[in-house]
Amino acid sequence: MKRRNMLYGAAAAVAGLAGASVAWWKFQPHQLAPSAPADTGLLGAAGSASDAFWRLNFDTPDGKNLSMSSFRGKVLLVNFWATWCPPCVEELPLLDYFFQENKDKNLQVVGLAVDQPSAVRTWLQTKPLNFPVGMAGLAGTELSKSLGNLSGGLPFSVVFSAAGELIHRKMGKVLPEELAQWAALK
Structure with missing residues (x-):
């Protein structure tokens, strides 16, 4: 016994x-290697995940349409975030400053909120952002996984080149040094 x-x-x-x-x-x-495979997931089986990404549209918090194709030709930093995620809301001011400093340099930042629309609208009323925000909702988790977010955690950021290719993935808060490197991309 x-x-x-x-x-x-x-x-x-x-x-x-x-x-x-x-x-x-x-x-x-965790820093995901730029060469990590991108499963097509919600984006569909035809073509690569980055090709399908450019066909996506999201509602903005004020009900307008946010088309990813409108950012083709620019270096695009897409940040997946949520109001309930402390590291996400901690990095948003840094991303907003980065956008303000680089918006005239063919660089765009887009936030995709993996959250309830009402929570995002309330949060943005007290802490407005200068870059566009799309309402990805819970489907944003699957979208981020299709772009290489193997754990589905937040925050998660991806960078697309001006040619539209997925070139960087970052799990966790972005660092100023990483933003500086991404600002130098073409």
Whole structure:
């Protein structure tokens, strides 16, 4: 009986340690390699995920249409975020400043909110952004996965070249050094 209890205790400890390790890894910011495969997911099987991305349209918080194709020809930084995600809302002022400094340099920032429209509208009333925001909703999680966000976590950013190719992926908060590198892209 004593040995059985020790075995159960050891098994429980191993399971707890494994669970804690997975949780720790999941919530660490990971840089995804630019060459990570992009599953087409919601974007469909025809063509690459980046090709299909350019055909997408989103509603803006004020009900207008935000067409990704309107940004073709510019370096495009797309940031997936949510109002309930502390690192997301912490990085938005940095992204907004980056957009303001670079908007005349053929560079565009777009935020895709993986959130309820009412929460996004309320948040933007108190902290407006100068770059466009699209309402991706829960489907934004699948979209980000199709672009290489293997864990589905937030914040997640992708950078498209002016030619429309997906060239960078970033899991976690962006750093000023990364923004400076992306600003130099053509």
